[in-house]
Amino acid sequence: MSFPASVSTLNNYNDLYPDWTQREVSTGTTIMAVEFDGGVVMGADSRTTTGAYIANRVTDKLTPIHERIFCCRSGSAADTQAIADAVTYQLGFHSIELDEAPLVQTAASLFRDMCYRYREELMAGIIVAGWDPRRGGQVYTVPVGGMMTRQPVSVGGSGSSYIYGYVDSNYRPAMSKEECLKFTAEALTLAMERDGSSGGVVRLAVISEQGVERQVILGNQLPKFSTV
Amino acid sequence: MSEELFPEPEWLSEEVKTGTTIIAVTFDGGVVLGSDSRVSAGEAVVNRVMNKLSPLHDKIYCALSGSAADAQTIAEIVNYQLDVHRPRTQYHRTFNKDVILLTSPDDNVVVKQKKKQHLHEIGHILNAFEFDKAWDRTVLRKIKEKVPHDLSIEVEDDPLVCSAATLVKNISYKYKEELSAHLIVAGWDKKKGGQVYATLSGLLTSQPFAIGGSGSFYINGFVDAEYRKNMTKRECQEFVVNALTLAMGRDGSSGGVAYVVTIDKDGAEEKCVLGNELPKFFDQ
Numbered sequence: 325m326s327f328p329a330s331v332s333t334l335n336n337y338n339d340l341y342p343d344w345t346q347r348e349v350s351t352g353t354t355i356m357a358v359e360f361d362g363g364v365v366m367g368a369d370s371r372t373t374t375g376a377y378i379a380n381r382v383t384d385k386l387t388p389i390h391e392r393i394f395c396c397r398s399g400s401a402a403d404t405q406a407i408a409d410a411v412t413y414q415l416g417f418h419s420i421e422l423d424e425a426p427l428v429q430t431a432a433s434l435f436r437d438m439c440y441r442y443r444e445e446l447m448a449g450i451i452v453a454g455w456d457p458r459r460g461g462q463v464y465t466v467p468v469g470g471m472m473t474r475q476p477v478s479v480g481g482s483g484s485s486y487i488y489g490y491v492d493s494n495y496r497p498a499m500s501k502e503e504c505l506k507f508t509a510e511a512l513t514l515a516m517e518r519d520g521s522s523g524g525v526v527r528l529a530v531i532s533e534q535g536v537e538r539q540v541i542l543g544n545q546l547p548k549f550s551t552v
Numbered sequence: 553m554s555e556e557l558f559p560e561p562e563w564l565s566e567e568v569k570t571g572t573t574i575i576a577v578t579f580d581g582g583v584v585l586g587s588d589s590r591v592s593a594g595e596a597v598v599n600r601v602m603n604k605l606s607p608l609h610d611k612i613y614c615a616l617s618g619s620a621a622d623a624q625t626i627a628e629i630v631n632y633q634l635d636v637h638r639p640r641t642q643y644h645r646t647f648n649k650d651v652i653l654l655t656s657p658d659d660n661v662v663v664k665q666k667k668k669q670h671l672h673e674i675g676h677i678l679n680a681f682e683f684d685k686a687w688d689r690t691v692l693r694k695i696k697e698k699v700p701h702d703l704s705i706e707v708e709d710d711p712l713v714c715s716a717a718t719l720v721k722n723i724s725y726k727y728k729e730e731l732s733a734h735l736i737v738a739g740w741d742k743k744k745g746g747q748v749y750a751t752l753s754g755l756l757t758s759q760p761f762a763i764g765g766s767g768s769f770y771i772n773g774f775v776d777a778e779y780r781k782n783m784t785k786r787e788c789q790e791f792v793v794n795a796l797t798l799a800m801g802r803d804g805s806s807g808g809v810a811y812v813v814t815i816d817k818d819g820a821e822e823k824c825v826l827g828n829e830l831p832k833f834f835d836q
Contacts, residue, residue, distance in 0.1 A: 488773075490776075
């Protein structure tokens with residue numbers, strides 16, 4: 325779509341054209357991944373915004389990169405989709421050459437190489453998580469700027485600031501799969517309540533040796549925290 | 553030429569901010585306030601042990617955040633205004649216009665407020681001293697003699713927490729373009745027990761608990777999840793210390809020690825929790 329040159333550029337607020345026609349599409353979001361013994365649990369909210377307009381309220385931000393490797397995307401929707409597509413291609417090619425399942429660390433390194441090389445042009449914060457036979461469940465975080473580090477639990481996106489305290493206090497090493505699912509759902513719910521750019525439903529994925537199980541928790545089924 | 557070789561450190565010209573974490577929680581019978589102790593000017597920490605919990609009255613404290621100068625000044629002004637509640641008479645020629653006068657109709661004096669009861673209930677009535685007008689002593693004496701018991705024109709009694717909060721709010725709102733400070737006012741009074749008021753940029757709202765400062769963003773999720781109504785005093789103090797510790801662990805502008813003040817009907821008790829006594833959370 326193109327807009328006439330009379331659209332004001334000094335002041336981005338222009339009554340003739342709604343806010344969302346002038347803003348980039350962003351996944352201001354909350355994403356999270358947790359390792360447990362035997363796999364990982366990943367979660368994300370489902371809101372994509374263009375300024376104040378919610379372009380998609382049921383977005384799937386958990387993108388498959390390989391059979392047992394997923395990534396959670398945050399930042400600019402266009403940038404993260406493009407990077408994820410590129411890495412999916414590269415990883416698929418690499419795994420055919422190796423003739424075995426790729427390592428999660430390889431996928432994370434590919435993300436990191438691209439995010440670091442093009443760091444000036446990109447706005448992407450990605451959490452890579454999955455299971456491989458060599459090291460089990462792993463979570464790697466590749467935030468804006470292009471560093472990569474492995475963490476047992478990682479949160480990202482605009483809503484993550486609000487739940488650092490909650491995650492720090494409630495995470496314990498060696499949680500079971502069910503505990504991790506509950507922990508992730510509660511943390512995402514708290515962030516969605518406080519962050520305007522996160523909301524909708526909670527999408528969860530569990531990756532283990534057996535494969536991938538996906539779940540959706542709808543708005544009315546979210547855990548309730550009320551201070552009234 | 554020497555300026556180029558040794559550039560002036562940034563912190564000499566940066567404004568001093570209490571980028572901070574403050575929290576106040578009510579429990580049945582009082583309130584608990586908590587704050588960290590770091591004051592920063594740019595990247596330098598100019599004071600690592602500042603107590604940001606400032607008394608406004610015996611049983612009313614406020615927690616400071618934002619620009620250190622602005623917050624301290626507001627607290628001092630309101631402390632001075634509330635000083636008239638001390639059990640001794642004071643006469644002031646000029647006063648801040650945030651104090652509203654209340655009189656009875658028999659005094660034959662001009663009164664500007666319309667609904668006295670309404671003002672009393674929402675805490676605007678502070679005391680019977682006038683401001684900025686040269687009234688003579690006879691009027692003031694008549695006013696003090698005729699204090700009815702159902703109105704809070706109490707010169708000798710403790711002020712209501714909502715009165716103190718209203719004074720803070722009035723200053724914050726009136727000068728909101730020039731000031732950048734957020735104070736949380738909390739205390740105990742006879743009428744409503746423990747109360748917490750947030751006065752961010754000039755709004756005034758009473759809440760079961762309030763958090764503020766740069767570090768408070770990181771503990772929004774934690775306090776939403778962990779706060780329960782009807783906690784005991786002990787549980788409240790632990791909740792405050794845990795929240796401060798988590799925020800100090802994630803926010804670069806919060807740190808140092810944790811100051812905790814507990815206010816109930818018997819008075820205010822100040823406590824300082826040193827760094828090595830703070831609880832430990834998962835930290836890898």
